[in-house]
Amino acid sequence: MKVLKFGGTSLGSPENIKKVIAIVAKKSQNDQLIIVVSAFSGVTNQLQECSRLAEKGDENYKAQLDELINRHLEAVQDLLGAKAQSGLMAKVRLVLNEIEDILKGVFLIQELSNKTLDKVIGSGEVLSAFIVNEFFLQEGMKSNLINPLEFILTDSEFGKANVDMALTEEKIKPYFQNQKADVLVCPGFVSKDLYGNSTTLGRGGSDYTAALIAAALDAPELEIWTDVSGMMTANPKYVKQAFAIPQIDYEEAMELTHFGAKVLYPPSVHPVYKKGIPIYIKNTFEPDAEGTKIHEFPEPDSQSIKGISCIENIALFNLSGSSMVGIPYFSHRLFEALAQAKVSVILITQASSEHSICVAIDLEDVEKAKFAIEKAFSLEFKEEMLNPLYVETDLAIVALVSSQMKNQIGLSGKMFSVLGQNGINIKAIAQGSSEKNISAVIDKKQVKKALNTLHESFFLSDLKRVNLFIVGTGNVGQTLIDQLNQQSEYLKEHNQIDLRISGIANSRKMLFDLNGIPLENAVETLMEKGQKMDLEDFLLEMKALNLRNSIFIDNTAHEVVANTYAGVLESSISVVTPNKIACTGKFGDYKNLKNLALRYRSHFRFETNVGAGLPVINTLDDLIKSGDEVLGIQAVLSGSLNFIFNNYTGEGESFADVVKQAQVEGFTEPDPRIDLSGVDVKRKILILLRESGFEMELDDIDTIPFIPEKCMQAENVEKFFEAIAKEEAHFKKLVEEANAEGKKLKYVATFENGKANTGLEKVAPDSPLYNLEGKDNIVLFNTKRYPEQPLVIKGAGAGAAVTASGIFGDIIRIANAL
Ligand SMILES: NC(=O)C1=CN([C@@H]2O[C@H](COP(=O)(O)OP(=O)(O)OC[C@H]3O[C@@H](n4cnc5c(N)ncnc54)[C@H](OP(=O)(O)O)[C@@H]3O)[C@@H](O)[C@H]2O)C=CC1
């Protein structure tokens, strides 16, 4: 004999019921089957809603009831031929008429007791059992309808009655001995008290009916048929990568069901657990899927945890005050007050100082609980021995579940760390000494992010999804996207990192797509499907999406974009940027960004601010963190100026043409005046000095300009080019003077004796700067550890490809740290 329970969604429509019959027909060939059924999906809620409306004297209950009646009558018509219909219609109508009569009475007297409510809501299961049984008969099965009121006996706690286990077991055995049909159809959820009144077993109670029968009959197994392929590692509504857990032990299953896994009603595990009967969770719509087996000794697997659960709509009560310390019975009084108010406590934490105690309860119970606690401790509140009761609402609990926790070090550390890194604040934590569950109370709006973050961190086979929000799709931005496209499969395969562009913008358009904007034609997609760009809206949307592992990438040279970093970092979204403006504003602002990143566990990376893709800032960072001190710097930091002075001879192309070429090659700033004025180099040396620990401002750096003042006054880039073309003689003279001395022109940044300056210099052949080719940069650090022979970093220091790869490097470093 086998016991199978089919849930509401399995019976949600005539089509679904046909799927049920296929499963039952196959299984009934080998075993006698007891089929426990729930009400059709949504019916119990509808019956409850009708009852509430009737209680309020709201006539709308009739319309709802009519809808419900029609649904059942239509199911009869759809499933059954004319002959079977007539017999069944009478039975169905009888039940429906009874509900109609009861609700009419409720409507008239506007009173609804739990006892009456039980009578009404239990009828959903009775109706579905009638229909399913008749359908089985029509399909040629030897089926019989059985009545659980004959054997499931409870106390008179209407609404959620407690089963009298001993009596129920005693009744079940003889009842079923006399049942000879191949298939026995039994309504779940409904029961009877010792005085013959209808009771119900609590929402989800059909599982419980099935478990009670299976346990009493020592069935070899219990099958729970639902609409998912087993107990999932996390709620698939939130976590797309969730997968079915093949095997799990009873206690883990109870933890997961208690903490929100809705596939099984928590009390159902007990009766079968006691008898060691395995439970199978199966999917009616994918009957061949393996599902989940819940039993005593699951085979070990490689996962550190079994699943991640969550309960939403939680409130947290914090009771604190000096009068609690060392007083016995204090918590006893608190829990007694809550118990008397019928408030179930979901989670408890108490500081070891005994100064405060924190309990999490269902949001629905807040008023009841508040009233009960304030009454129980009225004296202490009045005498100010207790602080006013602190209640936080709109919270949720996320919990890691595994029986193996006690054998693993660092699980809770990892949990709290990954949540923290994603800006998810933990309000309370609890871990039972059985170490099967670590729970954290968080804001409800963070649930999706928390579940995904935890799932990625704890289920090793998963890819870590990193959400990129890119602003700026010009020279560098487009090249970065091309590199992301080229490398994305490699990163998935070798590094388990799934980089996706979740948002993209330039100065004209912006676009979001949670499934990822296609990397192969992201900018075309942006221009085609994007809406008008508004930076504020872009940021609002990015923050509202609240995606885990988010990185904001600023590929512009714009101050307005740089000014947004603080707000981005505060939202626990990391920032990567080649834009030098944020790091060269006021020292306090630069420092603030670094502090915000630390405080909100976000990352602020700007390796490409100096030397493009060269590892200048990371190297410097390592030196400083390991205790070294920068004593002096000599550097060529402008790729474009180095290119210009390497290519301008004073004899061939004009100076203006060589500058134009540097611009076309993508070495200059979007506005080349920033390079030629020396501002770009000034910014770079300032960043190096700040990163070295010097509190300096841009104005502290001396610059000797080499571009005639009138050129710099040109009102736009075009006019600037016209102006420098007119000054060809000036530039020619500079080069000829250097040549005459056997030297080369280099734009040099220097820091020595605590003073920094930048300017065009004639460098001699014995200088390490002399042979610097093309658009290369060179940085020589003299430090305490490198006092004579400097630490040298040299290589291409400008250009879209190297800059994009530097940005890419920053992204990967962040992704690895998340
Ligand atoms: N080139 C190099 O070698 C290096 C460059 N960098 C830095 O890289 C950054 C990008 O340079 P590059 O790609 O050459 O510049 P581009 O001018 O080619 O591209 C700039 C991009 O930013 C967009 N943009 C400008 N203002 C805004 C705004 N307010 N809101 C949204 N988007 C905006 C532009 O939009 P639209 O397309 O609509 O015009 C464009 O897509 C600069 O900060 C530069 O200093 C750093 C190291 C080396």
Ligand SMILES: N[C@@H](CC=O)C(=O)O
């Ligand atoms: N314009 C810069 C490139 C990026 O910083 C340069 O010429 O070096």
